[in-house]
Amino acid sequence: MLTVDHLRKRLPDGKLLLRDINFSVGEGEFVAILGLSGTGKTILLRCINRLTTPDGGEIVLTDNGSSLNITESNAGEIREVRRRIGMIFQGFNLVKRRSVIENVLIGKLGRISVVRSLMRRFEDGDVEMAHRALSRVGILDLADRRAGTLSGGEQQRVAIARSIVQDPCLLLADEPVANLDPTTAEVVMNHLRSISVDNGISALAVLHQPELARKYATRVLGVRDGVIVYDGDARLSDDDFELIYGGNNA
Numbered sequence: 013m014l015t016v017d018h019l020r021k022r023l024p025d026g027k028l029l030l031r032d033i034n035f036s037v038g039e040g041e042f043v044a045i046l047g048l049s050g051t052g053k054t055i056l057l058r059c060i061n062r063l064t065t066p067d068g069g070e071i072v073l074t075d076n077g078s079s080l081n082i083t084e085s086n087a088g089e090i091r092e093v094r095r096r097i098g099m100i101f102q103g104f105n106l107v108k109r110r111s112v113i114e115n116v117l118i119g120k121l122g123r124i125s126v127v128r129s130l131m132r133r134f135e136d137g138d139v140e141m142a143h144r145a146l147s148r149v150g151i152l153d154l155a156d157r158r159a160g161t162l163s164g165g166e167q168q169r170v171a172i173a174r175s176i177v178q179d180p181c182l183l184l185a186d187e188p189v190a191n192l193d194p195t196t197a198e199v200v201m202n203h204l205r206s207i208s209v210d211n212g213i214s215a216l217a218v219l220h221q222p223e224l225a226r227k228y229a230t231r232v233l234g235v236r237d238g239v240i241v242y243d244g245d246a247r248l249s250d251d252d253f254e255l256i257y258g259g260n261n262a
């Protein structure tokens with residue numbers, strides 16, 4: 013459902029950061045991306061949701077039989093790409109001055125101004141849908157709180173609820189639990205995995221903890237020196253670990 017083929021991306025200084033990235037993610041897979049800091053994991057995700065433009069190769073997203081060529085999309089198609097791809101960030105990316113429920117509704121409606129006009133129309137089912145999403149991640153009681161007053165773990169669960177109402181076919185997560193304590197990280201990872209399994213959403217998550225990848229991912233991609241050096245089981249052997257993180261063959 014996501015295919016990345018011979019992807020290349022240069023930095024502004026001309027350095028070829030991603031040299032030849034090839035992988036695909038099947039329906040319902042939960043794939044962890046591992047790699048040293050600075051290898052281009054974030055840039056890879058940004059190529060996939062077209063926050064940045066690749067320099068070569070092809071990325072294709074297939075959903076319900078219809079294919080979108082992400083690399084060749086025009087502005088209208090890029091909007092459609094972003095609608096079909098949910099994003100979870102390390103820093104949560106909520107509108108901190110707005111309520112939790114408004115932040116969740118952004119997933120459905122795209123803009124806060126639309127959310128505000130909708131909130132005054134009680135007949136609409138979207139608010140109900142947002143409540144259900146908050147309930148699924150266990151924070152319905154926080155619906156009316158300002159997002160900025162929540163703890164990190166609570167904010168990340170709001171971001172997950174926002175993704176649920178967006179109803180994407182692919183979820184991209186960039187270090188979703190990097191700012192959280194180990195226990196809260198497990199809670200958030202569990203929610204991510206649940207929505208992937210229950211809603212049939214494929215997930216691609218950059219993680220810095222191989223043990224979380226082992227526990228939650230169905231597969232691991234290791235990025236190093238601009239290519240995928242490992243694509244396989246989430247239980248890494250010592251050799252696999254060395255291949256991805258080791259210091260000798262950089």
Ligand SMILES: Nc1ncnc2c1ncn2[C@@H]1O[C@H](COP(=O)(O)OP(=O)(O)OP(=O)(O)O)[C@@H](O)[C@H]1O
Pocket residue numbers: 023024025029047048049050051052053054055056
């Ligand atoms: N806009 C930019 N201009 C110049 N260099 C950039 C830009 N964006 C990223 N880079 C560089 O590209 C490299 C890869 O960045 P990226 O953020 O993708 O790494 P990463 O693998 O996500 O690292 P980390 O694990 O630390 O998040 C880094 O050296 C970074 O400084």
Ligand SMILES: [Mg+2]
Pocket residue numbers: 053054055186
């Ligand atoms: Mg990064």
